[in-house]
Amino acid sequence: MSKPxxxxxxxxxxxxxxxxxGLSMRIEAGSSMAVLGRNGVGKTTLLLSILGLITxxxxxxxxxxxxxxxxxxxxxxxxxxxLVPQEREIFPSLTVDENLAVAQRHGQWSAxxxxxxxxxxxxxxxxLGDRLSGGEQxxxxxxxxxxxxxHVLLLDEPFEGLAPVIVDVIVxxxxxxxxxxxxxxxxxxxxxxxxxxxxxRAMILDHGAAVWEGASQALALRTDLLASLIGLxxxxxxxxxxxxxxxx
Ligand SMILES: Nc1ncnc2c1ncn2[C@@H]1O[C@H](COP(=O)(O)OP(=O)(O)OP(=O)(O)O)[C@@H](O)[C@H]1O
Numbered sequence: 001m002s003k004p005x006x007x008x009x010x011x012x013x014x015x016x017x018x019x020x021x022g023l024s025m026r027i028e029a030g031s032s033m034a035v036l037g038r039n040g041v042g043k044t045t046l047l048l049s050i051l052g053l054i055t056x057x058x059x060x061x062x063x064x065x066x067x068x069x070x071x072x073x074x075x076x077x078x079x080x081x082x083l084v085p086q087e088r089e090i091f092p093s094l095t096v097d098e099n100l101a102v103a104q105r106h107g108q109w110s111a112x113x114x115x116x117x118x119x120x121x122x123x124x125x126x127x128l129g130d131r132l133s134g135g136e137q138x139x140x141x142x143x144x145x146x147x148x149x150x151h152v153l154l155l156d157e158p159f160e161g162l163a164p165v166i167v168d169v170i171v172x173x174x175x176x177x178x179x180x181x182x183x184x185x186x187x188x189x190x191x192x193x194x195x196x197x198x199x200x201r202a203m204i205l206d207h208g209a210a211v212w213e214g215a216s217q218a219l220a221l222r223t224d225l226l227a228s229l230i231g232l233x234x235x236x237x238x239x240x241x242x243x244x245x246x247x248x
Contacts, residue, residue, distance in 0.1 A: 107149025
C-alpha cells in the first residue's frame, strides 16, 4: 500500500553545515516526483534527510500520518522507506538469491516477482554480488528495495553509468512496478528527459531550496527553465556547467 510523503520546512545537512534550507514538498500516495537540478544542489541530501542519515536542524517529515523526523534510520526503513542507492551497494559476498532474501519482508513483492521483472537476474541467481554486471547490479538494487515491500521508493540516479539498452530495461521495470503496486516514489536523476517521462510531478532544486515545482509534462515543455535552472541546452543535453554527466 502506498502512502503520501511530506517534507515541511526542512533544514538539514552534514554536521552543523545546512545544505537544504527550509525545503518543503508533498508527494501524494501512489504519485511520483522527479527531483532535478545541477550538481551539488542537494538532491542526494534530500533523500538522506528523509532516511534520517544526516543531521536535521528543523522541519518535519511525514509518511502517511507517521512523523519520521525523530525516528532512527532503521525505524524509518521499517516504516516503509526503501532506497535504491546511487552506488547500488549490493552485498558482494552474497548471491543474488541471498541479497534478496536478507531484504525480504512480508508483502506483495517476493524474489519470484523480481525474477519475473528481470529475467536476466533470474539466470544469475546463484552468482555472487560482485560477479554481476553494472546493469544486473542495478536490477538487483531495485529488486532488493522492492522486496522490503515499501510504501515509498527513493531512487538515487538509477540510470547512471548504464548502457542505453539497460536504461530501457530499468525504465520499463519502473513503469511496471508503478502500474502493479502504485508505489509512491522519489526519483533523483540527471537524465531529465527520462525522469520527466516516467514521473507525474517534478521539483527543481537550487542551492538547497526548491525553485520550481509542477507537473512533469509541463516542465518537459519549458526549455527556458530547463536551460536556466538545470543547464540543459536546446537538444536536452546537459551543458558542461550543468553536470558531471555531460559525456554520458
Ligand atoms: N558527506 C558530506 N559532507 C559534507 N558535505 C557534503 C557531503 N556530501 C555532500 N556534501 C555537500 O552537500 C552539497 C549537496 O550535495 P548533494 O550530494 O546532495 O548534491 P546533488 O544535488 O545530489 O549532486 P549530484 O547531482 O552531483 O549528485 C554539496 O555542496 C556537497 O559538496
